Amino acid sequence: MSVLGALAGGAVGATVLASGYRLAQELGLTRMDLPFLLGTAFSEDRRVAAVVGWVVHLANGLVFALLYAAVFAATGGASWWLGLALGAVQAGFVGGALVNVLLPAVHPRMGTPWSDAEETPLLEPPGFMLVNYGRATAAVTLLLHLGYGAIVGAFAAGL
Numbered sequence: 001m002s003v004l005g006a007l008a009g010g011a012v013g014a015t016v017l018a019s020g021y022r023l024a025q026e027l028g029l030t031r032m033d034l035p036f037l038l039g040t041a042f043s044e045d046r047r048v049a050a051v052v053g054w055v056v057h058l059a060n061g062l063v064f065a066l067l068y069a070a071v072f073a074a075t076g077g078a079s080w081w082l083g084l085a086l087g088a089v090q091a092g093f094v095g096g097a098l099v100n101v102l103l104p105a106v107h108p109r110m111g112t113p114w115s116d117a118e119e120t121p122l123l124e125p126p127g128f129m130l131v132n133y134g135r136a137t138a139a140v141t142l143l144l145h146l147g148y149g150a151i152v153g154a155f156a157a158g159l
Contacts, residue, residue, distance in 0.1 A: 001069070001077055001157065005078075005155040005156045005157070006065045006068055006072070006155060006156035007062055007065050007069075009065060009154065010063075011062065013152050014061025014062070014148065017061070017145065017147065017148045020143075020147065021035075024136070024144075029136040030130075030140050031134050032126075035053035036050055037053065037123065038053040039052040040107070041109065041110075044109065068086050068149070069156060079153050079157050080150045080151075080154040081153070083150050083151070083154065084150045084153065085149070087145040087146040088146060088149070090145050090149065091144075091146070095126075095129040096129060109123055110125055
């Protein structure tokens with residue numbers, strides 16, 4: 001098991017994940033653009049938000065890869081299938097708690113179920129399992145996080 005491999009996998013996996021959301025957007029499956037959503041927490045300027053969001057998303061991908069590496073070390077080995085399982089757990093955490101509950105609480109430009117955009121336009125809160133961004137968003141999120149996990153696991157295992 002290689003921590004550097006996990007980090008490399010985290011970088012590749014985060015890029016695949018963000019690109020997958022973009023592809024799903026273009027195919028009309030979701031309105032989710034995770035890097036942009038993250039970037040708008042730091043800037044109102046759409047161009048700046050897009051760039052900052054990609055950097056933040058990549059950093060998150062590296063942090064999660066380190067968490068995966070810790071699990072791989074604790075279980076005695078890395079594999080793509082263990083990474084896949086961790087990706088499923090991560091997708092549930094992202095859709096059920098992180099983006100649904102925590103992001104609206106700290107994002108300065110995101111509404112909550114109790115706010116309105118009377119004076120300032122607000123981003124729509126994602127809702128449970130991200131369904132406010134399209135019915136297929138939960139499935140897209142699950143598939144992309146499975147892919148992320150499998151990539152991190154494969155890289156950490158040296159495959």
